[in-house]
Amino acid sequence: MQIHANHKEILNGKTTDIYFHRTEEILKKEKKNPYVVAEVCAKKLPDKYKWAIFTGLSELIELFKDKKIDIKALPEGSVFFEKEPVLTIKGKYLDFAKFETPLLGYICQASGISTKAARCKIEADNRTVLSFGARRMHPCLTPVIDRYAYIGGVDGVSAVLSAEKLKLEPKGTIPHAVILIIGDTVKAGSAYDKAIAKGIPRTILVDTFGDEKTESLRLAENLQDRLDSIRVDTPSSRRGNLPSILQEIREELNNRGFPDIGIFVSGGLDEYCLKALNPYADGYGIGTSLSNAPTINFSLDIIEIEGKLVAKKGKVAGEKEVLECERCGNRKTVFFRDSNKNCDCGSKMKEVTKQIMKKGKVLAAEELDVIRDRVLRELRFLNV
Numbered sequence: 001m002q003i004h005a006n007h008k009e010i011l012n013g014k015t016t017d018i019y020f021h022r023t024e025e026i027l028k029k030e031k032k033n034p035y036v037v038a039e040v041c042a043k044k045l046p047d048k049y050k051w052a053i054f055t056g057l058s059e060l061i062e063l064f065k066d067k068k069i070d071i072k073a074l075p076e077g078s079v080f081f082e083k084e085p086v087l088t089i090k091g092k093y094l095d096f097a098k099f100e101t102p103l104l105g106y107i108c109q110a111s112g113i114s115t116k117a118a119r120c121k122i123e124a125d126n127r128t129v130l131s132f133g134a135r136r137m138h139p140c141l142t143p144v145i146d147r148y149a150y151i152g153g154v155d156g157v158s159a160v161l162s163a164e165k166l167k168l169e170p171k172g173t174i175p176h177a178v179i180l181i182i183g184d185t186v187k188a189g190s191a192y193d194k195a196i197a198k199g200i201p202r203t204i205l206v207d208t209f210g211d212e213k214t215e216s217l218r219l220a221e222n223l224q225d226r227l228d229s230i231r232v233d234t235p236s237s238r239r240g241n242l243p244s245i246l247q248e249i250r251e252e253l254n255n256r257g258f259p260d261i262g263i264f265v266s267g268g269l270d271e272y273c274l275k276a277l278n279p280y281a282d283g284y285g286i287g288t289s290l291s292n293a294p295t296i297n298f299s300l301d302i303i304e305i306e307g308k309l310v311a312k313k314g315k316v317a318g319e320k321e322v323l324e325c326e327r328c329g330n331r332k333t334v335f336f337r338d339s340n341k342n343c344d345c346g347s348k349m350k351e352v353t354k355q356i357m358k359k360g361k362v363l364a365a366e367e368l369d370v371i372r373d374r375v376l377r378e379l380r381f382l383n384v
Ligand SMILES: [Zn+2]
Pocket: 325, 326, 327, 328, 329, 330, 343, 344, 345, 346, 347
């Protein structure tokens, strides 16, 4: 049984809201199909975010390939701010009307996940961050979630298909099930060491039965330098003060001659709790908060019809462009026909948006690594 939409159904506009089909019916009957300019922006970012990362563009482009459509957009992986137009689409309205629903769907969820990943990566301050959230969402979305988490800056993903598509080694340890079935953390650690190919890191859970510190020390004594890390996934009901637990494990491992054994933490983490864990943790597995990241609520609005400025209440009409100053980094959104491109600092500002598509021809397709590198470059200048 396949419930989820397939690619063909999406490209044929079948996942759209019915009101766009009605729009087509009405406008065809009225013989109206004007040339319009529409723009996509997020009026407000979730959870008081100061910025967000724009992703999903490569998938969106597929919708309009070979249609008589022009698209200008921020390069995928760019930082953007509230109210900035991230994408401008131009063409005969009926050539894109029914694709509004999937257009927004592609970028709203992707940008939400990439933004959350970027926020976690910043807060982790160079520690490893892995995407562990596949299990919280429909499995047909697994590679989608992990792609946008990876673009947003996470270092690896746990799901096998996602890793395959991203050309990465999937990352993970063992579930509690193995320890429950074998009956002891140390025995399970030895079994892991025996069964799993050399070269795959030995990272063992320490929170199944006993105290995290005691289990960590028992594992370290037993596996010695073959143990790469321990993983703490303590349920919140048993956590107490997680940074203190980690500190205790770290200090005891150090004091007993195991300073190289890493501490990996997972279980209900988000960007807001990482700072307190950083002094003791070497890496994080982030699940639900990544895969269930708040979507960026982009909307698409008509801003010009047949060259005339027009917009609904609450929107400013007219094609705009986003400018950035090369010297001071200042950004502003200006009316497209405005000729003043000078920054307050006296320098020239340059347009951030790029022509992505001209009459259905893709001008600027980018590989995943190029998009991810753009995010990683931007992260150095941002804070959460
Ligand atoms: Zn400037």
